Amino acid sequence: MKPTDSELEILHVLWSNGPSTVRQVHEKLSQSRDIGYTTALKLMQIMHEKGFVSREEDARSHTYTALVSEEATQRNLVDRFVETAFRGSASKLVMQVLGQHKASREELNEIKNLLNQINSSDESN
Incomplete structure (x- = not known):
């Protein structure tokens, strides 16, 4: 199961800030878009039901923690995107991305290094 765009925004907050209350997530999301507190709360409750986050209940608040890693989520989203x-x-x-987006010299060097690593590991197998 893949997270929706709104759920992915919440996961980004949790990945960046660590375990957070609904209020903390809402405050962060409100900096970039108009979202109500109850909307953020409902999304996080749904994410808990889906197994994307865990919830620790305190007397006054609930603290949510991402249960899925950023890397694994990105990998799953990319795999699905490439397939579909x-x-x-x-x-x-890769050709589409490089054709549409001007990569910096640093990004191109990172891509070359990654390709060299992949080639090296293929040759050693």
């Missing part, structure tokens, strides 16, 4: 939008072709995805 690019028919499983990672090279088509």
Whole structure:
């Protein structure tokens, strides 16, 4: 199961700030978009039911913690996106991204290093 866009926004807050109350998440989200407190609360309750977050109940508040890692979530979203939008072709995805987005010299160097690492591990197998 993949998180919705709104759930992903909440996960980003939890990944960045660590365990947080609904109020803390709401305050962070309110900086970039108009979202009501009860909407944030309902989303986080749904996320708890889905198993995306855990909830620790205190006398006055609930603290939520992400149960899914950022890396695993990104990997799952990318895998699904490559399968659905690019028919499983990672090279088509990369070509599309590089064709639409001007990569910095640093980003291109990171990509080259990653490709070299992949080639090195393939050759050693």
